[in-house]
Amino acid sequence: MMYRYSEEEIQKILNTAVRHGGDYADLYLSKTATGSVSAEEKKIRRFYRGLDEGAGIRVLKGDFSAYFYTNDISLPSLLALAERAGESVRGGDVTAPAALGNGVAVGSGGDFDLEDIGRRVRRLNGEAWELSEKIHQVTINYGDTRRETLMASTEGKLIRRTSARKRFFVQVVAKSGNELQTAIETLGDTETAFSWSDELLFEKIRRAAKRAERQLKAKEAPSGAMPVVMSSEAGGTMVHEACGHGLEGDSVSKGLSVYKNRLGEKVADERITVIDDATLPSHYGSYAYDDEGNEGRRSVLIKDGVLEQYMYDIRSSRRAGTSSTGNGRRESYRFAPQVRMSNTFIAPGSDDPAAVIADLKSGFFVRKMGGGQVNTISGDFVFEVSEGYLIENGELTDLVKNASLIGNGPKALSSVFAVGDDLGFAIGTCGKGGQSVPVGDAQPTIGISELVIGGRGSR
């Protein structure tokens, strides 16, 4: 491993951090190598490598948290940082830290072959422009990060973790007259090796190009409240926003969630089971250990409509008098951990997806979702429709554009009328408190009896 620090030295840093009265301290040291390739305007515009390294020290005392970081990771610098972080919780009894236990090492190293990826991106970008005369701009981005992390805490934890994360992004802009329509497709995983075939990548490009081109002919979306069916291909933005964020222990323990104090209560239709699972192999939101050194796990949050548990990191679990669920994550050493989702999904049900649409006289069908946002205290959430259709007499009719949907988490999940037996995953980047982390989400085909569609057309 890259860090030359001995266990004695790490122990010394932690001891320094709590010597003024902190009751918990942890150290997070990371070194990240990033490779980035980008094509635009028919040229390779970005092809570079970079290195980032730094360390953060956190000291807790009761509900107080001090977080100090630096990117000078020399031992004198870290000891000075530990001293300063420790001083900000001065006072009270000094808790002796536990001795570091046997260290755990997870993950395997591996580097990326940026030249090979660059050649692929160059070829794919060239072929993309051949797909249609309507194509106006193609942007392809590929990012690969390899991170080595050392995590240690006064609870005796010592974890050395190596992780990889790759992301492929394509944006196609199609043009007709003065109208421009944009479509995006993404792909991401946590495997060390580059296992995506050119065919798979090109299929993503083709989908984006087709959708952008189709949207040129779309009608304005309707407005007002109506039944909505979301495809399993749509991604999981809805579950991520409608209940995921509201079940994060920091919002819950501070009383900022519509789901607070509701454990054991029915918060959704009995067909709804919601799971957060960091252990799904190679998924974009997966991890062996979270960024506080706790094992990633599978948590059933809502089972058959009943609220079973919240997600916690160390700080929020202390406040709630429970323990971490392995959901303490951070963007990098520059941030203190927060409660975050991993891969969040609604479990498949038993309805035939085709029948869900066929049984509706009128409504709205979401084939693909974009981004979203939630206000956790009220449960109000919005999400963007990247591809949507009207449902009339059990059939999909007009393709529409410029639609976002608004609903309320507990209300929407309680008015579910169908849960399909299918399931489709999507990747995303989730922003919270100024930090972005990679997540996965998914759902089966879902029918909700009423959401508000904010289009410009009439009903």
Added chain:
Amino acid sequence: MTETGKKKIIADALRYALSKGADQCEIYVSESRSESTQMRDGTLSDDQTSSRSGFSVRLIRGGVPGFSYGVRLEKEPLRRAVDDALLSCDFLDPDEDYHFTAAGKAYPDVPAVKSAPVSVAEKKAVLAAMTAAAAKDDRIRRVERTSVSEYGGSTLLMNTLGLDLYKESRFVSVSAAVVAEADGDEQIGGDFQAAPSLDRIDCEGVASRAAADGIEKLGAAPTDTGEYPVLFHPDAALSLLSLLLPSFLGDRAEKGLSVLKDRVGERIAAKGVFLYDDALMAETVVPSPFDDEGQPCRRNALLEDGVLKGFLYNNTYASRAGRESTGNGLCGSHKTLPSVGLNSYYLKKGDIPPEKVIGAVSDGVWIKDLMGLHMADPVSGDFSLGVIGRRIRGGEPAEGIRGSMAAGNLFDLLQNIEAVCDDFTVVGDVGAPSFLIKSLKISGK
């Protein structure tokens, strides 16, 4: 390390780059520090301190731009980054428009900010006073957060064309968030302000506005679907501006991603609409004499009386468009190449008080906040966003709105601005007054 020490190491790397075959080389170094203290319900809850530095190596070899970045500003890591940047030249396409800024430009004078660091005792006193100000109303259940943060940073830029620039910046920000509750309904309210020094912020005002924001949202409900005249509060106006501004970036215009391309000189907004990008803006948090490519910063007119005046450029896209850089070559951090970015921007205030505008609306909507900004399409300008605000009935603010959407197109909306108000509000380093739109589709019940 001293500035002289850094410059010596950078000069070595510049010479090394030339000796390894680069035609030109430029090194950008940024350093930042921040200290933030936070209270929750009047008790200290968080202390965050950071110090961060990084460098990037930009070079040109045979017309190809190379790039790499790193953390440690020491001789060997910097030389390794130069090697990496040269390697990237093997792969990238040449870009004849990519170039560095030569020494000898005239730079604007920027007032030096001399504010003393805020002591811990002072911070605690400010946060406690804010907590008290926020909690005055019985409907405030909790003061979730009051915080004071100080930021400082520096940028050093040197290249083989003799450029040797250094600048520092410093600012303070204050924020508050509350939970308001009435009749079983709970809402979060918040406010934020930043300035070059703490004495220029009305901290208790921030706290009071956060409380008023939370209280105002209580009891809101979806409103009736329809078309309404809409007054945008400055906060919502700034959100809309943030969606609109990308269309004024010269790189997006050159890439065909701005519908405003080829329309300079045309009236694209209503009369009375003036929009500027201005790194030297008087109220701005960090007035900047030069951009991240070493070009002098200035005030750039984007819209004057509704007429499109021009686009913003960095070195590369100015050259593509056959123009001069506008001082908008910005990189978010040392980890990226400078692209075209926004400095401080503002919509100029008009002369009508918002109360007068409301008084003239018989049936309308007052939008205070928008949800899901990243869902809008900055290329087409189409948006469908969540709305938080109030109805306006008979010239008076009426019941609260939530669970509703506003849908339209940014460029249509610009044409339909009927009144620009006099309540110019600066939030951080951007500013806008309220403005009234003739008609917008609102979806709800």
